[in-house]
Amino acid sequence: MSRHLLLTAWAFPPARTSGVYRAAGIANAFVRAGWHVTVLTGPAALFRANEVSDETLLETIDPRIDIIEVPLEHHELSTDITEWSRTRARQPEFWTRRRLRRDQREFPEAWYGSWAPPLRRTAEAVHSARPVDLALGTAAPYVDFVPGEHLHAKHGVPYILDYRDAWTFLTFTGKPPAGLTDAVRRRERGLMRSAFQVWFVNDPIRVWHAGEYPGSASVMRTVRNGFDLPAHASGPEALGVPHRDCSSGPLTFGYIGTINFGAFPLDEVVEAWRTARLLMPPGTRLVLRGHLGRTGVGSPQLMAALAEAEPLGIVYEGPVKRSRLAEAYQQFDALLLALPSGPGVTSGKVYEYAATGLPIVSVHTPETPVGEVLDDTDHWHAPRSLDTADIADALLAAARQVQSTTVEDRRRTISSGGRWERTRILAAAVADVEAALDARSRA
Missing domain, CATH: 3.40.50.2000 (Glycogen Phosphorylase B;)
Structure with a gap:
């Protein structure tokens, strides 16, 4: 049986937001390498309702990929007030405070932390139906790392953290973001400590993290973005x-x-x-x-x-x-x-x-x-x-x-x-992952 990748990406086609092309490229690259791929993503209806979708992007997704939409009431994209709770509709300030407290309790990321419990449940169900060999979360949001963290803790599944940005420093200035908490630092430190690999889109971001987490530097990789070929392109x-x-x-x-x-x-x-x-x-x-x-x-x-x-x-x-x-x-x-x-x-x-x-x-x-x-x-x-x-x-x-x-x-x-070209870049990254998994199984 082929290896099974569980990929978590808040935004996936038809969404057209930041990071979608990378997430789609990663999913396609593993399928081309012979993997079975399951994607956990946010509800497409949220992106469609807010006109941040492009239906033609669905044509770029290999039909063998299984896509599971995991629900989340989003603070910006959930705009249908008929689906809001009575508290949100009548007492929006109270709802906001309560929601942010719940976010921090579940995962230290405002507005997305509450996505962690359904992600864990869904990841567990996927793994029960077909054992996951590798989990990969592509962030931001950083709650995308939760399924890998969960499956590793419960079942020993290796996971990859894919950073398109940085969680604990600003790529514009190199300084910590306002409001950076000890909870975020601790969570990132723990995620880094147990990661199978950590991917970054450029060398400066990788080098910064290697300095911050030297014990994980050996598993850090620069896996660049790339350009995507038009449909039916010959080369x-x-x-x-x-x-x-x-x-x-x-x-x-x-x-x-x-x-x-x-x-x-x-x-x-x-x-x-x-x-x-x-x-x-x-x-x-x-x-x-x-x-x-x-x-x-x-x-x-x-x-x-x-x-x-x-x-x-x-x-x-x-x-x-x-x-x-x-x-x-x-x-x-x-x-x-x-x-x-x-x-x-x-x-x-x-x-x-x-x-x-x-x-x-x-x-x-x-x-x-x-x-x-x-x-x-x-x-x-x-x-x-x-x-x-x-x-x-x-x-x-x-x-x-x-x-x-x-x-x-x-x-x-x-x-x-x-x-x-993105396919070339990701093919090399997938080959590196497969070699590392083979070495791990022989150890």
Whole structure:
């Protein structure tokens, strides 16, 4: 009988929130390696009701994967008041205080701690029906680690902690988050102590945790994000944008990704673009694509800022469905990689950008670890700082590269970007897990 993975991910397709692509990729990677995979996830109805779903994402999931939705009354996504308790409807402040106390009692994570008991019960039922050989939780939320913790304590099942972010430090600053409690520190310490492996999306986050938990450093791995191939793609070059002659005429710079007010560096982008466009071919534009915030409805401040940018040739053209991603990239001549800055900040988008082969302009501070992916390429234009002049210089350098790029240049950069295809990265991680499990069974 094939090995059985129990994967826990609060958000899983059709949800389109942060981390969904990684969770889906992990599930698919283990199935491709011959595993039986069961996924515990939040109710899809919550994401659908709040317009944070994309039904086309279901097409990316291997049909052999078993998906079990585990209920949770969510403080933001459970918006149907006819399903609320009388206490929540009549006394919302009392309900909130009581709910947060219950969260902390069950697992030290506000709003998600109450998910721990149903996760334990469901994990136990899954294991009883078909013994689990490995449990993996991909976080945040960190309550996703609970099924692995439970099955290890009760049945000796090994577990993997997959960190897409950090629980006890801020990736933007490297400092502890406000309100960090001793309960969280103790829980993380215990989880680390018993983990079979611990995965991180980049080296800075892994190195920080290795310093904090040196006894677990040997089982820590950097398992990067990557880009996902379009459906029915024949190879990793499928996102590559073919070369076209741009030696004259207007250019189109593009950005694809979520635009969060306060996180997306819109002010810096606008001011640098205002300077650079004066030296670019007339009619050159910057096209922004993606959802506005979590729900897709931009705040009044964001909408006002986007409207003010339109006369500068900065236009917002809405989100892109996953199935139309390759087509969207082919409308661009260069890309803008605008990210929140920080020593531990990572982005799945950087891998996708690399796969296009297009020139890339970064808008983030130098310590943001994008260089782990792009540093050995010649189509990455990283400003020395977030000063307007530095970003404008990077934009102009990219424009010059667009105008001078040859067919062979584009072919080479597309080939280089293909190494970041998610299937390749996760296949290596799964092989490492299997080797470690084999060694464990022989010991």
